[in-house]
Amino acid sequence: MGNAALLPVAFEVILIAGALLVLMVAVIADRRRSVWAPIAGVAYLAAAAAGILQWRAVAESGGDLYFSTPDIVIVRSPMVVMDGFSAFAAILLGLLGFVALLGSWDLVVRLGKRSAEFVALGLLAVAGLHMMAATPNLIVIFIGLETASISFYILAGFIRGSRASDESALKYFLLGSLASAMFLYGIALTFAATGSLTIYGANSIRDFFSVAIITEPGILLAGLALMLAGLFFKVSAAPFHQWAPDVYQGAPSAAVGLMAAGIKVAAFAALARIFIGGFISQIDAWAPIIGVVAALSMVVGTTMALVQTDLKRLLAYSGVAHSGYLLATFVGGVEGVPPMWFYVSTYAFMVVGAFTIVSVVNGPAAHAAPISSFKGLAKRSPEMGWLLAIIMFGLSGMPFFAGFVGKVFAFVVAGEAGFLWLVVIGTLATVVGLAFYLKVVATIFAPDESGEGLEASTSARIAIAISATVTVVFGIVPWPLLEVVRDALPI
């Protein structure tokens, strides 16, 4: 494990190098022509390829920990971990970043002089997101979270000049900073209780629980609760969800896909790494909390989505409900990790696809996306109409779409863990949720007299087609992906 161990950090190195290269080439080149454009796309794909190499290396020799310095075993603490879990996160985030870049390309082109910064921030954000999945150290998880969060705050307020956008970006920044502070404080209290910041390795949190008997768990429980609250905020689980609709509404539509999907992937990965990797012995303490928050998210997200008249706000509240279904996998401990990966990876592509369609229909920089503007979409553009319908079916959890498979496995895990009440609430929420997804589908196929044609750029069409393909293919033949996520476990 000398200097040659570049593979474990290859994902971050490639994306950060890509971001710096984009910025530098944009300075040298004529900024109005996006000559640097391919760099970002190549960086995302190369990073995903690095993830595949990591996956193969892990499959051959098993996961391993990596250290900053060749210290003696007692004092050194691992900073990077390469296992099936982090490698799968790398592949997923690399591909997701690429699809989101394609989907936001209309916006990038129109941003003119500022487009390089937009793309570079996306690259930095995805690097930070993967950092959260690929480290056993709580401080590094926090720094990765901050790298991504700060980039997303800026992307949310990227289009200046409208009060709504400024307001939502500021709201996101202030509430997000509060959540980050809570997460950090939780880390501090956990450190106070266990004397360790690392999940694996010598003097780790795992070691602590294997030898120690905790008689006064107050500080530890406060620390766990604060860490949970911080991450619940980031995935917009109820009751920490109020920011999501306003932020999605105020941010440029083309940027929301990456913001909404990326942070969910990484925050759920971090939740699994911390709570299933490190605190699995305390599962009786945290599983009920997660179960209650999951149920609350399903109920609040579904009922609030019923009354929305704006597709962006509807998707935000549906995201709250989906956080609930995802959280339901966590009560199953390690058994819940593969269903969590299946659910979050298919959901992420659906979200990117949905927001790309929103940006095609209402303009990539628009804030409002009233559902009435989708009236007769199937007639104006049969392609867009059908693809949006497919994604809506996927999100609703209809059979033969990926959302259904994800939900079934999530409910099976929660049921086997003894959380039958959660399964009942989840099933009810899914049935009620059909109402608003089908309302959107009905609007798409409603007859519309004004029906003027709709032109979508090639990049946006590719992005939407990829996400719809993911929705359909993994809904009908989920076994290949299920086969893969079975090995995407933390060491």
Added chain:
Amino acid sequence: MPTLMETVTMADWFRETANWVFLLIAFPTVFGAWRTVSSDNIVRAVLYLVVALGGTAAMFLMLGAAFIGWTVVLVYIGAVVILFLMGIMITRAPLGAEAKLSHGREVKVPAALLSGILFAVIAGSVVDAFGASIIRPFEPTLTTDLANVLFGRFIIPFEVVSFVLLAALIGGIVLARQDDVGGLE
């Protein structure tokens, strides 16, 4: 950090000189913090913040964390407070006593309630965990040791932090720059 824990009574607590120093620092800190939020004059509020931060710095010095103590002095008292004052002066914010600075009851009560709950949770869990035991650091942490750890064991987070700053820097430039965005909006 190596610590020495022993159980003490209230009388023992007052016999310890360090505890008198602690009280000497703690009361002005709490007073400064209280006046920061209760003062109607914005410049005075900032100056009371200096008192509160100074107390925090002294507390870190007491704990033997010299580097963090002086960082608080340099960064928070030195830079941040100066920025606040400069910001107030440049933006022509109201300098005198301003009634607008005070919020109404509908803001004050929930804020006080929330702070109270936070205090109760922190104080409760600290007392719950440590109770009447006294924790004494063996020796102050040397800045050299900190540097060795920061640039050795923690080099990866240290490197990643620079990209947090890069993202923030890009954001600051992008959001502050006034140029047309090619007819968007």
